[in-house]
Amino acid sequence: MEVVFGYPGGAIMPVYDALLDARFQHVLTRHEQGAVFAADGYARVAGRVGVCLATSGPGGTNLVTGLANAFLDSVPMVAITGQVPLGLIGTDAFQEVDMFGITLPVVKHSYLVSDPAEVPDIVAEAFRVATSGRPGPVLIDLPKDVAQTDIPLPEHPPRALPEEPPLPDPDLLARAEEMIRRAKRPLLYVGGGVALARAVEALRDFMRRTGIPAVATLKGLGAPDPDHPLFLGMLGMHGTRAANLAVQECDLLIALGARFDDRATGRVDGFAPKARIIHFDRDAAEIGKIKGVDLAILGALAHALDALDIDALPIADWQDQVAQWKREHAFRYDAPGTGVYAPHLLKRLAEKAGDDIIVTCDVGQHQMWVAQHCRLPRPEAHVTSGGLGAMGFGIPAGIGALFAEPDATVVTVTGDGSIMMNIQELATLMRYRLPLKIVLIDNQSLGMVRQWQDLFFAGKRSQVSLADNPDFAALARAFGLASRTLDRRDKVEAALDWLLAARGPALLHVKIDPDENVWPLVPPGARNDEMLEGLKGDAR
Amino acid sequence: MTETLTIEIDHSHGAALRVLGLIERRGWRIRAATLMPAGNTGQRLIVAVEPQPWSHPRLEVLRAQLKRLLCVRAIEGTEPDMPVLAGAPHPEFLSENARGAA
Numbered sequence: 001m002e003v004v005f006g007y008p009g010g011a012i013m014p015v016y017d018a019l020l021d022a023r024f025q026h027v028l029t030r031h032e033q034g035a036v037f038a039a040d041g042y043a044r045v046a047g048r049v050g051v052c053l054a055t056s057g058p059g060g061t062n063l064v065t066g067l068a069n070a071f072l073d074s075v076p077m078v079a080i081t082g083q084v085p086l087g088l089i090g091t092d093a094f095q096e097v098d099m100f101g102i103t104l105p106v107v108k109h110s111y112l113v114s115d116p117a118e119v120p121d122i123v124a125e126a127f128r129v130a131t132s133g134r135p136g137p138v139l140i141d142l143p144k145d146v147a148q149t150d151i152p153l154p155e156h157p158p159r160a161l162p163e164e165p166p167l168p169d170p171d172l173l174a175r176a177e178e179m180i181r182r183a184k185r186p187l188l189y190v191g192g193g194v195a196l197a198r199a200v201e202a203l204r205d206f207m208r209r210t211g212i213p214a215v216a217t218l219k220g221l222g223a224p225d226p227d228h229p230l231f232l233g234m235l236g237m238h239g240t241r242a243a244n245l246a247v248q249e250c251d252l253l254i255a256l257g258a259r260f261d262d263r264a265t266g267r268v269d270g271f272a273p274k275a276r277i278i279h280f281d282r283d284a285a286e287i288g289k290i291k292g293v294d295l296a297i298l299g300a301l302a303h304a305l306d307a308l309d310i311d312a313l314p315i316a317d318w319q320d321q322v323a324q325w326k327r328e329h330a331f332r333y334d335a336p337g338t339g340v341y342a343p344h345l346l347k348r349l350a351e352k353a354g355d356d357i358i359v360t361c362d363v364g365q366h367q368m369w370v371a372q373h374c375r376l377p378r379p380e381a382h383v384t385s386g387g388l389g390a391m392g393f394g395i396p397a398g399i400g401a402l403f404a405e406p407d408a409t410v411v412t413v414t415g416d417g418s419i420m421m422n423i424q425e426l427a428t429l430m431r432y433r434l435p436l437k438i439v440l441i442d443n444q445s446l447g448m449v450r451q452w453q454d455l456f457f458a459g460k461r462s463q464v465s466l467a468d469n470p471d472f473a474a475l476a477r478a479f480g481l482a483s484r485t486l487d488r489r490d491k492v493e494a495a496l497d498w499l500l501a502a503r504g505p506a507l508l509h510v511k512i513d514p515d516e517n518v519w520p521l522v523p524p525g526a527r528n529d530e531m532l533e534g535l536k537g538d539a540r
Numbered sequence: 541m542t543e544t545l546t547i548e549i550d551h552s553h554g555a556a557l558r559v560l561g562l563i564e565r566r567g568w569r570i571r572a573a574t575l576m577p578a579g580n581t582g583q584r585l586i587v588a589v590e591p592q593p594w595s596h597p598r599l600e601v602l603r604a605q606l607k608r609l610l611c612v613r614a615i616e617g618t619e620p621d622m623p624v625l626a627g628a629p630h631p632e633f634l635s636e637n638a639r640g641a642a
Contacts, residue, residue: 100554104561109610112553129610285604 009055011082036066041400057095072387108136192219193257392421567595
């Protein structure tokens with residue numbers, strides 16, 4: 001840990017006093033939610049524990065959304081909150097909220113510290129728990145009087161090394177080999193667990209060796225080589241047609257660190273209906289949670305993939321079929337008109353930034369366009385709020401990413417709805433002179449909600465217009481960022497070049513057609529092969 | 541159908557609350573619960589549960605979810621780190637897929 005993100009206040013003041021002598025950096029955000037999302041972005045990119053601090057009461061409750069985000073996306077995090085002194089707990093004291101209770105559903109573990117002598121062990125255990133097994137957030141609620149008590153520092157501070165995962169059962173691996181060899185149409189279903197298990201290289205090697213095609217979840221993107229001819233992109237609600245067809249037709253689905261989330265599966269009884277399923281995971285509680293499987297293999301994923309003694313499989317017909325789907329259903333970028341077509345802009349952005357790119361996303365249509373159209377060279381290149389879908393994540397996550405990898409090209413792709421949920425963090429960018437590149441896709445509405453109202457609520461639009469947005473370019477300048485507005489397709493290349501060359505924080509305000517939609521889309525309750533490709537009369 | 545779980549937990553702050561909250565959150569109704577001391581360092585929680593009418597949770601999955609909790613030391617009838625569904629196909633699971641997308 002080199003950096004913590006936080007915001008001071010009454011009950012956490014003893015900790016902030018001690019921070020003056022700390023050997024790590026404290027980053028002051030402008031809202032506690034900014035701090036917890038920044039810690040999350042830092043953790044995802046650095047592959048280390050993200051740490052955030054807040055005071056009791058409102059400081060702590062402002063962390064809750066970020067803890068839920070880290071919990072659902074399995075991000076290692078330690079959050080330390082101040083609490084009222086022990087003697088005041090339970091009295092409705094000033095800024096007293098039961099943080100332990102309010103966070104119980106969204107933490108991996110939590111502590112209310114009542115004995116100052118326990119602090120070193122609890123902190124060490126919190127770091128170990130956050131990183132061991134399936135990672136997650138841990139809360140330490142620290143009453144002010146406990147924090148104010150001096151304790152002798154232990155001569156040998158407790159270590160916080162994560163536990164190693166168990167090795168998978170060789171008999172089960174042999175059974176998996178047999179199932180894979182017998183399959184005529186095998187498919188890899190890659191989830192975020194592949195990166196968490198540090199099994200990206202093992203996966204890529206396995207794909208090269210065996211020739212098995214792959215699809216990825218939102219959080220699995222970046223794990224398969226994006227340039228592999230048999231990588232079909234994202235599956236599910238906004239997945240590619242090729243990916244969803246492959247899942248429907250495969251006869252063996254090999255789930256790797258994926259959790260059969262409803263956005264990935266669509267209607268569960270129509271998901272991979274012809275397939276037997278092998279599920280590799282670190283977490284026994286994911287086995288059979290949503291869909292029954294034929295074989296479950298728990299433990300170290302990289303070891304499991306390396307141990308599978310399988311070379312090139314005789315599945316040429318299947319490989320040809322998926323390659324044909326991939327060709328036939330490739331995304332098109334020849335949208336009519338002269339306005340900016342966001343999918344094309346995002347595709348070009350990723351191409352220009354190359355392997356150095358890290359995209360942190362907000363939530364909505366632009367988030368799905370990033371997943372569909374940006375080339376993501378590694379899992380750390382894609383920082384997105386997958387499970388929680390928390391608007392406001394993008395900019396603070398970009399701040400965290402820049403502290404983790406200061407030399408990367410870190411781009412936040414946000415929307416005009418999302419950016420206003422943590423707009424105050426532009427001040428944090430300026431304070432630390434962080435060269436974050438913000439692409440604001442502005443359709444003057446809550447586009448994803450508007451799209452669903454158009455499709456599934458008879459076109460009745462309810463509370464989705466943001467036509468009275470502020471002047472975003474001027475707003476960015478007021479914070480001190482460089483900014484430009486883009487509204488013509490023939491200026492896209494120059495605008496992206498300007499953004500990527502900017503030395504400091506910069507915002508590109510991109511105005512797009514308010515009626516642009518995300519396609520394909522699998523309607524709720526439908527099978528993945530029942531995806532919609534466009535509206536009647538829609539250009540695409 | 542009512543199932544009874546006997547769960548050995550430690551004395552950490554909120555341990556019983558953590559276990560009972562998880563059970564309710566994961567689609568089960570708690571019909572009865574008894575908490576008693578067990579040894580010098582632990583407690584035993586006996587809980588009778590049944591699925592909520594709108595839910596289709598699996599007891600094996602609930603056991604695995606409970607075992608993830610640091611405060612849970614053992615659950616009667618569960619082997620440590622046992623793969624929940626390893627082995628032959630489970631016809632019951634393969635035919636049962638009541639969950640629709642939200």
